[in-house]
Amino acid sequence: MKLELLKKVAYQKLKNIFILATIYLFLSFFYSRFAPENLRYRLPMLSKILVLRLFESNTNETNESPLPNKNRHFQNPRVVEENEVMEFPAIVEPTKEIFIQSKQVGRIKKIHIEEGQSVKKGQLLLELDDELIRLEGERLQLNLVAAKSQEVITREKWEHAKKQIEVKVREIDKKTEWVELAKKEYDHASDLKSKKEILWKQGYLSSPEFEKLKLDEETKLTHFKNLIRERENLLSLVSVPTEPNMVSFDEKLNHWKNQNTVLEKTEFELSVSNSKIIQNQIKANEQLKNDSKLYAPKSGKILKLNAKEGEITNHLPLLSLMENNEISVSFHVGERELHEIQLKKEVQYLPSISNQTIAIGILEKMNGYLDPKSHGILIKAKLIKHYQSLLPGMFGIVKINSSLKKEKILIPTRSLFGDLNSGFYIHLKSENGIQKRFVQIKTYSESESEVIAGLGAHESFEILPL
Structure with a gap:
C-alpha cells in the first residue's frame, strides 16, 4: 500500500x-x-x-563576431562639457490680449471681421442697430430749433422791457432836470428874501414888498416839492428797498430798473439754459451713435469672436484682439530652479509639432508670488524669432541654460542603425569581437546625436565612412 x-x-x-x-x-x-x-x-x-542557441535562426545576426574586420572604422565618442539645460512644459499665448466690449446694450447689426483675421488700428469691427438712437437725435434737433426760437422771443421781450424802462428813465431824467431847476429858483428866492429881510428890518423896504418876496419863496418851495413828489410817483409801482443805506435817488433808480426787467431777463436766461441742455443731449446722442460701432483700438489679430449677428449684447467681451501679432510662452518654474531665472535671458521654445522651427525668446515677466500648492512661479517669455507659424494654445518645451556643467557623449548620426520603431543600436568594439548594443539617444545637431544611455566615454563604436 x-x-x-x-x-x-x-x-x-x-x-x-x-x-x-x-x-x-x-x-x-x-x-x-x-x-x-x-x-x-x-x-x-x-x-x-x-534564449537557446538551438532555437535561434541561422539567418539572424549574432551578437558577437570573432574578430573585427580590418576595413571597419572604429572611434571613441566625442565628449563635450556644456551648461545643463533645464526643460519646462510651456503653452503659447498672446503677449498682450485686448478684450473689446460694447459700452451700450443693443442688437448686433453687422459683424465685419472673422476669427484669425488681421486688423489695423481704427478698423471697423462690428456695429449695433442704432435706429432708436437716430430717431432720438432727430427729435432733439427739432427741440433745439424750438428752443432757439423761444430764445429769440424771450430776448425780444427783454429788449422791449428794457426799452420801456429807458422811456420811463428819460421821463424821470426830465423830471430830475425840472427838480434841479426848481431847486435853483427856490434857492435864489430864499437868498433874495434873506437879503431883503435885512433891508425891511432897517426900514428901507416896505412890508408889502417883503410879503411879496416871502410869498414868492413859498411858491417856489411848493413847486420844488411837487416836482419831487411827481418824480417819486414814477417809482411807486415797484417796491423800493427800505435799507437805510440806500437813500440816494440813483440807487433807487438802479434798483427800480433791475426790478422791472428781472422777469424778462429770467425768461431769457431760462431759454438759453434750455438750449444748452438740448445741445448737450445732442452731443450725448452723437456719442451713443459713435459707441454703437466698435473699432480696433490697436493693430493685431482677432483671436476669439463671442458674438453673432442678431444677438443682444451684454456686458461680457464681444471679442479679443492679440496686439501686434506678438506671442509669448508661459510656464511654471519650481522653487529650486528660481535662482537660475533672470529677466532678459534668452530661451528656446520647441513646439510639440514635429518639423517646427525652434523659436527664440526673452524672459520678460515673472509673477510676484509663489504658488503654495505647486511651489512654482509663473514665468513669461516673449518670442522674438521664428514664431510666425505658432498659434496661441500650442504646447511645447522651453529650454533654459543653467549655470551647472554637464558632460555629453556625442556620436555621429550616421553610426546609428535601426529606426524609431525597433530602436537604435551601434556596433561596439569589444575584446571578443563586435557587439551589437542598443542605445538611447536624442538629437543634438544635424550631424550628431547625444547618447543618453548605453555607451561609455571610452568605448569604441563603428562609424560608417562618408
Whole structure:
C-alpha cells in the first residue's frame, strides 16, 4: 500500500516537470526566434533564461563576431562639457490680449471681421442697430430749433422791457432836470428874501414888498416839492428797498430798473439754459451713435469672436484682439530652479509639432508670488524669432541654460542603425569581437546625436565612412 502511494507521488511530480519543461521549451522557441533585439537588450535577465542557441535562426545576426574586420572604422565618442539645460512644459499665448466690449446694450447689426483675421488700428469691427438712437437725435434737433426760437422771443421781450424802462428813465431824467431847476429858483428866492429881510428890518423896504418876496419863496418851495413828489410817483409801482443805506435817488433808480426787467431777463436766461441742455443731449446722442460701432483700438489679430449677428449684447467681451501679432510662452518654474531665472535671458521654445522651427525668446515677466500648492512661479517669455507659424494654445518645451556643467557623449548620426520603431543600436568594439548594443539617444545637431544611455566615454563604436 505504501509503495503504491510513493509511485503515485513520483508520477505526479514527473508529470509536472514534463509540463513545465514543455512550456519552457515552447516559450524559448518563440522568444529565441521572434523576440526583437531591442527587447532582448531591455530585458537581459529574461534573455539569458529563454534564449537557446538551438532555437535561434541561422539567418539572424549574432551578437558577437570573432574578430573585427580590418576595413571597419572604429572611434571613441566625442565628449563635450556644456551648461545643463533645464526643460519646462510651456503653452503659447498672446503677449498682450485686448478684450473689446460694447459700452451700450443693443442688437448686433453687422459683424465685419472673422476669427484669425488681421486688423489695423481704427478698423471697423462690428456695429449695433442704432435706429432708436437716430430717431432720438432727430427729435432733439427739432427741440433745439424750438428752443432757439423761444430764445429769440424771450430776448425780444427783454429788449422791449428794457426799452420801456429807458422811456420811463428819460421821463424821470426830465423830471430830475425840472427838480434841479426848481431847486435853483427856490434857492435864489430864499437868498433874495434873506437879503431883503435885512433891508425891511432897517426900514428901507416896505412890508408889502417883503410879503411879496416871502410869498414868492413859498411858491417856489411848493413847486420844488411837487416836482419831487411827481418824480417819486414814477417809482411807486415797484417796491423800493427800505435799507437805510440806500437813500440816494440813483440807487433807487438802479434798483427800480433791475426790478422791472428781472422777469424778462429770467425768461431769457431760462431759454438759453434750455438750449444748452438740448445741445448737450445732442452731443450725448452723437456719442451713443459713435459707441454703437466698435473699432480696433490697436493693430493685431482677432483671436476669439463671442458674438453673432442678431444677438443682444451684454456686458461680457464681444471679442479679443492679440496686439501686434506678438506671442509669448508661459510656464511654471519650481522653487529650486528660481535662482537660475533672470529677466532678459534668452530661451528656446520647441513646439510639440514635429518639423517646427525652434523659436527664440526673452524672459520678460515673472509673477510676484509663489504658488503654495505647486511651489512654482509663473514665468513669461516673449518670442522674438521664428514664431510666425505658432498659434496661441500650442504646447511645447522651453529650454533654459543653467549655470551647472554637464558632460555629453556625442556620436555621429550616421553610426546609428535601426529606426524609431525597433530602436537604435551601434556596433561596439569589444575584446571578443563586435557587439551589437542598443542605445538611447536624442538629437543634438544635424550631424550628431547625444547618447543618453548605453555607451561609455571610452568605448569604441563603428562609424560608417562618408
